[in-house]
Amino acid sequence: MSKLQHFSVVIVAGGKGLRAGGEIPKQFQPIGEKPMLMRTIEAFYNFDDQMRIVIVLPEEFRHLWNELCEKHNFRLSHTIVSGGETRFHSVKNGLSEISEDEIVGIHDAARPFVSKEVIGRCYREAFDFRCGIIPVIEERNSVRILTAYENKAFDRERIRVVQTPQVFPAGLLKNAYETPYREEFTDDASVAEDDGIQIKLVEGDEKNIKITTPLDLRFAEFLYRDNLI
Secondary structure: OOHHHOEEEEEEOOOOOHHHOOOOOHHHOEEOOEEHHHHHHHHHHHHOOOOEEEEEEOHHHHHHHHHHHHHOOOOOOOEEEEOOOOHHHHHHHHHOOOOOOOEEEEEEOOOOOOOHHHHHHHHHHHHHHOOEEEEEEEOOOOEEEEOOOOEEEEOHHHOEEEOOOEEEEHHHHHHHOOOOOOOOOOOHHHHHHHOOOOEEEEEOOOOOOOOOOHHHHHHHHHHHHOOOO
8 A cells, every 4th residue: 555645553452351251351362373463453464564553452461462472473563552441532542643644443453354355445435535434234134223112123224234444534533532422432433423524334344243252252263263264
């Protein structure tokens, strides 16, 4: 990719991630004998080896990460910042390392199988259209809407499932994150949209799964072992 595009990514690994089971957060647990977070970093490095990579980690697990990097001889360049009270605060901390002229993606550490195609699509569109880009996939399940008094069927054709990376001109996103935190900020697009930033949807990938539970971890190991990714 052109150096003039100044691509960067903030990989959010600031949570404890204990729902996936194990004694350590999921981002440090192995997939194919290598910590998940390393595979996520490699996905972006393989897309653009000049990309600025910022990792948001819980302060108490920095030492563990350093040990894992030594154990696995992991030398890909990255900057570490400390996580915050919520994902919102963790992203804001990560954005402090990003300059306003960059195109920045925010990506979940627990999505290690994101493809070059999805990454490239998001960054190119954000660069070309100067707006927020989020990858989405279709919802294949039947869905229902809950109200205070009832539940009713909802047309799944009108629903898209959001993935990461969510990519923006960094100056726009940094400005959006100056707003006070609210509980309805569930992802970066919701913060950006609240600040008036246009959001454009692009095609995601069903293999770009988010690993949350022990079952997800087992499925991820299966995908890797059988070369399905």
